[in-house]
Amino acid sequence: MTGPVSGASPRGPAIDFTDVTTTIDDTPVLFRLGLHLAPGTVTVLMGPSGSGKTTLVRHLAGLVAPGRGTVTVDGVDVHAAGEAQLRQLRRGMSVLFGGPSVFESSLFGSLSAYDNLAYALDGRGLSPERVERIAMHRLREMRLHDRADTLPAELPAHGRKRLAIARTLAVEAPVLVLDELETGLDAAHADTLVAAVREQHERTGATVLVTTHDIALARELADTVAILCHGRIVACGPPSELLHGVTDADDFDRRFRISDFLGPPDPEATRAELDGPRRRSRTIELDPRLLVPALVVLALVTSYCLFLLLTR
Numbered sequence: 001m002t003g004p005v006s007g008a009s010p011r012g013p014a015i016d017f018t019d020v021t022t023t024i025d026d027t028p029v030l031f032r033l034g035l036h037l038a039p040g041t042v043t044v045l046m047g048p049s050g051s052g053k054t055t056l057v058r059h060l061a062g063l064v065a066p067g068r069g070t071v072t073v074d075g076v077d078v079h080a081a082g083e084a085q086l087r088q089l090r091r092g093m094s095v096l097f098g099g100p101s102v103f104e105s106s107l108f109g110s111l112s113a114y115d116n117l118a119y120a121l122d123g124r125g126l127s128p129e130r131v132e133r134i135a136m137h138r139l140r141e142m143r144l145h146d147r148a149d150t151l152p153a154e155l156p157a158h159g160r161k162r163l164a165i166a167r168t169l170a171v172e173a174p175v176l177v178l179d180e181l182e183t184g185l186d187a188a189h190a191d192t193l194v195a196a197v198r199e200q201h202e203r204t205g206a207t208v209l210v211t212t213h214d215i216a217l218a219r220e221l222a223d224t225v226a227i228l229c230h231g232r233i234v235a236c237g238p239p240s241e242l243l244h245g246v247t248d249a250d251d252f253d254r255r256f257r258i259s260d261f262l263g264p265p266d267p268e269a270t271r272a273e274l275d276g277p278r279r280r281s282r283t284i285e286l287d288p289r290l291l292v293p294a295l296v297v298l299a300l301v302t303s304y305c306l307f308l309l310l311t312r
Ligand SMILES: Nc1ncnc2c1ncn2[C@@H]1O[C@H](COP(=O)(O)OP(=O)(O)OP(=O)(O)O)[C@@H](O)[C@H]1O
Pocket: 024, 025, 029, 047, 048, 049, 050, 051, 052, 053, 054, 055, 056, 180
């Protein structure tokens, strides 16, 4: 086993999505979404296809800015951070993007499997021996050690996925984000993956966000399961409660679609949310047309009280 890359155990930061509303091509995707990831915990985000899981991940990675609301890491707003803060945020976050293709997994197509890992570890103050030890450990863990010199495009889709996972884990960042974790993996490889994520989390105390459709995987990994439906978090809690009695993906979809009382966000309401004044800083304003009647009522009430006092 290798030690943490930094040489010290990073404790993951708190991550908060507050009141996030976002449209893509005028279609509401996230609507007044709130989600808290407690430091050092594993949150598994689940939800029907198209509910906004990847969009939420892209907000955290800084790739999509919320139309409204904030995404913060230990209180630092990801989308309002200065350059130095942003650099620090990026160094502290390791993200696996969904999809097994070279493009989707953001692997470097011209670099071998080994060099993809070595590149990710570059600039972290590690000796070449240490880089080699970590890279080979991760390749072995994902059963790719005999493909170290292979280009990503020469690997099968599940091999590329495992390579992308190996690269994401190698960095041992305080924030670990794994989008569409199980996509393209068979059961045996999924078990290997769960073991690797658990091992890393237990050792480093990272704050972990995983998106998946796999109920067994969610039960295995999650401290907290958050359910996203139509761009809103409709339920959040421990897997023992939220996934109790859920047998398969259809069962899951049925249960949580039912709990989504509000349905898809209304485009008009979303536009108003994006255009309107900031709700968190909203002040109560008196309509000027109500000023005169309000003063008359106040004067009447005061006179009546005075009358009662004087006539006692
Ligand atoms: N670049 C884009 N252009 C247009 N629409 C987009 C784009 N990205 C996402 N969307 C839309 O946003 C909605 C949410 O998509 P997203 O990929 O975040 O959902 P998801 O929950 O991750 O889905 P899945 O489980 O299938 O990966 C979908 O309706 C999708 O069509």
